[in-house]
Structure formats: structure tokens, C-alpha cells
Amino acid sequence: MQDVGIIMNGVTGRMGTNQHLIRSILALREEGGVELPGGERVVPDPILVGRNERKLQALCEEHDVDRYAVDPELETVLDGDDEIYFDSQVTPRRPEALLNAIDAGKHVYCEKPLATDLDEAKEVARAAKESDVKHGIVQDKLWLPGLMKLQRLIDHGFFGDLLSVRVEFGYWVFTGHVQPAQRPSWNYRAEDGGGIIDDMFSHWSYVLENLFGDVETVSCLGKIHIPERVDENGEAYEATAEDAAYAIMELEGDVVAQLNSSWTVRVNRDDLLEIQVDGTEGSAVAGLRECKTQHHSNTPKPEWNPDTPNEHDFYDDWEDVPNNQVFENAFKEQWAKYIRHVVAGEPFPWDFREGAKGVQLTEASYRSWDEGRRIEVPELEL
Ligand SMILES: NC(=O)c1ccc[n+]([C@@H]2O[C@H](COP(=O)([O-])OP(=O)(O)OC[C@H]3O[C@@H](n4cnc5c(N)ncnc54)[C@H](O)[C@@H]3O)[C@@H](O)[C@H]2O)c1
Structure with a gap:
């Protein structure tokens, strides 16, 4: 059994809380993690990131999550060992946050749309392609x-x-x-x-x-x-x-x-x-x-x-x-596939190029x- 650290930014929002934290990441934890092709299991270990400490604390308490960080601490969190950065913030904040995470060498997964305009979406998709990181976009x-x-x-x-x-x-x-x-x-x-x-x-x-x-x-x-x-x-x-x-x-x-x-x-x-x-x-x-x-x-x-x-x-x-x-829940299905992509190299065609096509x-x-x-x-x- 191994852990995969996931930085979840925007998790106090509607999608972040309900679909990504509760119905996907916590549900996968409850099931004992994601099964890899060899039968081994990998358990997602989230750190919740947002602008409002009170909301983060409440989410952590309610759902028994032990790690959170407020927005200004994100840079330090990106320097840490968590492998995946996930973004479900409001869309205009996403491209820059993704570029920072890619720069820090994190694998990146995010809500749609990738950006609010095509130039920015292409810039993010190019940055992901040119680095070694594994990238994916929600296509629930x-x-x-x-x-x-x-x-x-x-x-x-x-x-x-x-x-x-x-x-x-x-x-x-x-x-x-x-x-x-x-x-x-x-x-x-x-x-x-x-x-x-x-x-x-x-x-x-x-x-x-x-x-x-x-x-x-x-x-x-x-x-x-x-x-x-x-x-x-x-x-x-x-x-x-x-x-x-x-x-x-x-x-x-x-x-x-x-x-x-x-x-x-x-x-x-x-x-x-x-x-x-x-x-x-x-x-x-x-x-x-x-x-x-x-x-x-x-x-x-x-x-x-x-x-x-x-x-x-x-x-x-x-x-x-x-x-x-x-x-199964559509978001959880795709999360499990993305985690297998990151940890076990399984194919994952729903990448940032596809995200840019949406934009x-x-x-x-x-x-x-x-x-x-x-x-x-x-x-x-x-
Ligand atoms: N896959 C889907 O079916 C689906 C459905 C709805 C929304 N989404 C996407 O998910 C993302 C979040 O949408 P949501 O409906 O959860 O929104 P929401 O307003 O409920 O949540 C937004 C999140 O971003 C944070 N945030 C950061 N800066 C903000 C600002 N200036 N103003 C407001 N919030 C700010 C909030 O704290 C919150 O955590 C959007 O990009 C949206 O396109 C996807």
C-alpha cells in the first residue's frame, strides 16, 4: 500500500467539496484506495488549499482530513512532496496556478475549462507537454x-x-x-x-x-x-x-x-x-x-x-x-484513472490538449x- 499526496485547490467550492473531495478522493480512501494493475493499492492523501482558513478547518474537521494550507502558503506546499496538484478554483485563477504547479514539477489535474481564453489554454497545454508532468482535465x-x-x-x-x-x-x-x-x-x-x-x-x-x-x-x-x-x-x-x-x-x-x-x-x-x-x-x-x-x-x-x-x-x-x-460516480471513475496514470503509467487520453480543444x-x-x-x-x- 502506498500514498499519493494531492494538493486540492478550490476545494471549498461547490465542485471541489462535493464531487472531488467527498465523492471522489474521500470515497476512494474509504474503499482502501485505487487498485493498480498489479493488485497493489494506492491511497490518495489530500491537502486542502483555499483562501478562507475557517472554511478549510471546518471541511477538515467534518471529513477527518488532517492537512490544509491557506492560499499564501501554496508556494511552500508546492515545494513539498505531494505529487499531484488539483485545481477547481474559479476558472480565471486556474492557468497561472497550473503553470506554477507544472513549474514545481507536480502532476496536474483540473476542472474544466482549462482557461478562459485559447491563448492561455494553449500556453498551459504546451507547458505541460514540454515538461515531464502527467496532465489531465475533468471530462466527467x-x-x-x-x-x-x-x-x-x-x-x-x-x-x-x-x-x-x-x-x-x-x-x-x-x-x-x-x-x-x-x-x-x-x-x-x-x-x-x-x-x-x-x-x-x-x-x-x-x-x-x-x-x-x-x-x-x-x-x-x-x-x-x-x-x-x-x-x-x-x-x-x-x-x-x-x-x-x-x-x-x-x-x-x-x-x-x-x-x-x-x-x-x-x-x-x-x-x-x-x-x-x-x-x-x-x-x-x-x-x-x-x-x-x-x-x-x-x-x-x-x-x-x-x-x-x-x-x-x-x-x-x-x-x-x-x-x-x-x-460509479463519474468524477470518481476519472480520478481513479488519473491516479493510475500517474502512479502506474496507464494511458489517460483526457489531457490538457483536449482541455484546450474545449476552450x-x-x-x-x-x-x-x-x-x-x-x-x-x-x-x-x-
Ligand atoms: N465538471 C463539471 O461538471 C463542473 C460543474 C460546475 C463547475 N465546474 C468548474 O469548476 C470550477 C469551480 O466551479 P464551482 O461551481 O465549484 O464554483 P464555486 O464558486 O462554488 O467555487 C469556486 C472555488 O474557487 C475559489 N475562488 C478563488 N478565487 C475566487 C474568486 N475570486 N471568487 C470566487 N471564488 C474564488 C473559491 O474559494 C472556491 O473554492 C469552475 O472552473 C467551473 O467551470 C465544473
């Missing part, structure tokens, strides 16, 4: 059960020729005027790295690329539907970042993807994220955990006739894809909105 949606079921269908050749993909993502985020908002206020301030394009398009980049093919062009319209929100302190502020985005992307192989991303939509579907895939041989609709299919041979033949009531239940024509396996698509989408036209997304040169 790939381990959602619904998307893993979609991948299984693709691997079985279920769809025939792929035609189109429709992504419907979103839910109502309260403005804070009457009921408190369920997302941090910086998400709605462009100057703090907010905006749904910035938040979600780095996800769409790897989801589309891994399942269906590289994105070749994007047309995107963003909107600030709600111009004023109320922050964590009850203060009204101007929303300067888009709370919805409507995009069409062309993928390699002549596949068309349409993506609606919105924090200003009320849910009338099975899940907060729904992906419909249509192919010549069959279609599927995946949510976060479930996935249903309709094969060509089971496809009904609807006739357009608004003059008579619809008596056909279209939902009945779909069949559930069974689990057939145990699905490239995000930037191209903002440009498309700004210029009111379709933008090409060329192969990324670092």
Missing part, C-alpha cells in the same frame, strides 16, 4: 451511465449511419429575487469567467468528439435573458454573461449537432440533460442515467393529421437499455455569436 460526462450506454450502442453499430445529435440541456436557475439561486453568482458575470457557453461548451466539445466525431464548424447565438440577478449576499447585480445559448455544429462525417443550453428553461423532459441521436438504423435518447432506443424495424409510421386527436403514444415505441454493469470550441462559439456567422473549428495546433 463521459462516465455518466446514460452516455456510457450511448457509447455501448455506438460500439454495437446500433445507429447505422449517424445523421444528427440533439442536446437539450438546462433547467431554471432562480434569479435570487425571491428564492435563492442554486448556482454561484459569478456564473452570470462575464468579467468573472461566467456564462453558459464558457461553462458548458467545453463539455460539449469532448462529449461530441468522443462519441460522434470532431466538431468542424459552429453557429451559435447567446442570450442574456435575465439581466438582473441577486447574489449570495442578497445584493442585486447586473448579469453580464449569457444564461442561454443556441448552437448548431457540423461534425466530421456529415453529422449535424444542435445544442440548446439554458439556465432559463423549465424542464419538460425526462432529465436535465437529454441527448437524442438519430441514425439510419436506429435512434436513442440518453439522459444522465437512462437511455432508450427505437430500432428502424420498430419505428411507427406517423401521418400528419391535426384534425383528429392523436391516439398514438410515441413514448411507447421506445425500449430501455439495461444497466448490465455497476456505474477552442468555446471561443469559436463566442466569436460566432459576436460576428453573427458560422465559424470553422480547425485542428488544434499547440
Whole structure:
């Protein structure tokens, strides 16, 4: 049994606490660590880093973690023996923090997006590539059960020729005027790295690329539907970042993807994220955990006739894809793979170049909105 030291910066945040500390690192510790190919186990040993000592202390006490350091001590921590630096701070603070960690020879793993602009993302990706460090970026949606079921269908050749993909993502985020908002206020301030394009398009980049093919062009319209929100302190502020985005992307192989991303939509579907895939041989609709299919041979033949009531239940024509396996928390799955990559050299394709591609698509989408036209997304040169 061996330990791997992990510096966790930004761990007092929503993602840092819930997904990375509690559901990943502490869960892996409770399981006795990550199993390596030879059967040996490696146990993650976190040191929590943040700006607020009180919050760090409380987190440590609540979860029985014995090491923390406040932000100004980070430099000293980077000089220590911990092998991995992890970053889930707000995005604008990430590139510099990653560059410092790479400079200190740490292996680096971080939340998406890698940076708020492509030049910075490329600089970080280049620095990681040119050093010996192992680098990885969170691409958690790939381990959602619904998307893993979609991948299984693709691997079985279920769809025939792929035609189109429709992504419907979103839910109502309260403005804070009457009921408190369920997302941090910086998400709605462009100057703090907010905006749904910035938040979600780095996800769409790897989801589309891994399942269906590289994105070749994007047309995107963003909107600030709600111009004023109320922050964590009850203060009204101007929303300067888009709370919805409507995009069409062309993928390699002549596949068309349409993506609606919105924090200003009320849910009338099975899940907060729904992906419909249509192919010549069959279609599927995946949510976060479930996935249903309709094969060509089971496809009904609807006739357009608004003059008579619809008596056909279209939902009945779909069949559930069974689990057939145990699905673990998506973040924990990827953490275990990253730790095996660092300690045992297992392949880990979700690296900073992929992270930079997410930023490239995000930037191209903002440009498309700004210029009111379709933008090409060329192969990324670092
Ligand atoms: N993978 C995913 O599904 C997913 C989902 C949401 C957010 N994220 C990413 O995770 C990161 C953190 O997002 P979050 O939702 O946890 O945010 P959050 O506001 O809850 O947490 C932000 C963290 O950064 C720290 N921080 C440092 N400087 C700050 C500043 N000037 N203002 C505010 N906080 C500051 C905070 O102390 C906190 O620890 C972002 O980069 C975001 O894009 C990823």
C-alpha cells in the first residue's frame, strides 16, 4: 500500500467539496484506495488549499482530513512532496496556478475549462507537454451511465449511419429575487469567467468528439435573458454573461449537432440533460442515467393529421437499455484513472490538449455569436 499526496485547490467550492473531495478522493480512501494493475493499492492523501482558513478547518474537521494550507502558503506546499496538484478554483485563477504547479514539477489535474481564453489554454497545454508532468482535465460526462450506454450502442453499430445529435440541456436557475439561486453568482458575470457557453461548451466539445466525431464548424447565438440577478449576499447585480445559448455544429462525417443550453428553461423532459441521436438504423435518447432506443424495424409510421386527436403514444415505441454493469460516480471513475496514470503509467487520453480543444470550441462559439456567422473549428495546433 502506498500514498499519493494531492494538493486540492478550490476545494471549498461547490465542485471541489462535493464531487472531488467527498465523492471522489474521500470515497476512494474509504474503499482502501485505487487498485493498480498489479493488485497493489494506492491511497490518495489530500491537502486542502483555499483562501478562507475557517472554511478549510471546518471541511477538515467534518471529513477527518488532517492537512490544509491557506492560499499564501501554496508556494511552500508546492515545494513539498505531494505529487499531484488539483485545481477547481474559479476558472480565471486556474492557468497561472497550473503553470506554477507544472513549474514545481507536480502532476496536474483540473476542472474544466482549462482557461478562459485559447491563448492561455494553449500556453498551459504546451507547458505541460514540454515538461515531464502527467496532465489531465475533468471530462466527467463521459462516465455518466446514460452516455456510457450511448457509447455501448455506438460500439454495437446500433445507429447505422449517424445523421444528427440533439442536446437539450438546462433547467431554471432562480434569479435570487425571491428564492435563492442554486448556482454561484459569478456564473452570470462575464468579467468573472461566467456564462453558459464558457461553462458548458467545453463539455460539449469532448462529449461530441468522443462519441460522434470532431466538431468542424459552429453557429451559435447567446442570450442574456435575465439581466438582473441577486447574489449570495442578497445584493442585486447586473448579469453580464449569457444564461442561454443556441448552437448548431457540423461534425466530421456529415453529422449535424444542435445544442440548446439554458439556465432559463423549465424542464419538460425526462432529465436535465437529454441527448437524442438519430441514425439510419436506429435512434436513442440518453439522459444522465437512462437511455432508450427505437430500432428502424420498430419505428411507427406517423401521418400528419391535426384534425383528429392523436391516439398514438410515441413514448411507447421506445425500449430501455439495461444497466448490465455497476456505474460509479463519474468524477470518481476519472480520478481513479488519473491516479493510475500517474502512479502506474496507464494511458489517460483526457489531457490538457483536449482541455484546450474545449476552450477552442468555446471561443469559436463566442466569436460566432459576436460576428453573427458560422465559424470553422480547425485542428488544434499547440
Ligand atoms: N465538471 C463539471 O461538471 C463542473 C460543474 C460546475 C463547475 N465546474 C468548474 O469548476 C470550477 C469551480 O466551479 P464551482 O461551481 O465549484 O464554483 P464555486 O464558486 O462554488 O467555487 C469556486 C472555488 O474557487 C475559489 N475562488 C478563488 N478565487 C475566487 C474568486 N475570486 N471568487 C470566487 N471564488 C474564488 C473559491 O474559494 C472556491 O473554492 C469552475 O472552473 C467551473 O467551470 C465544473
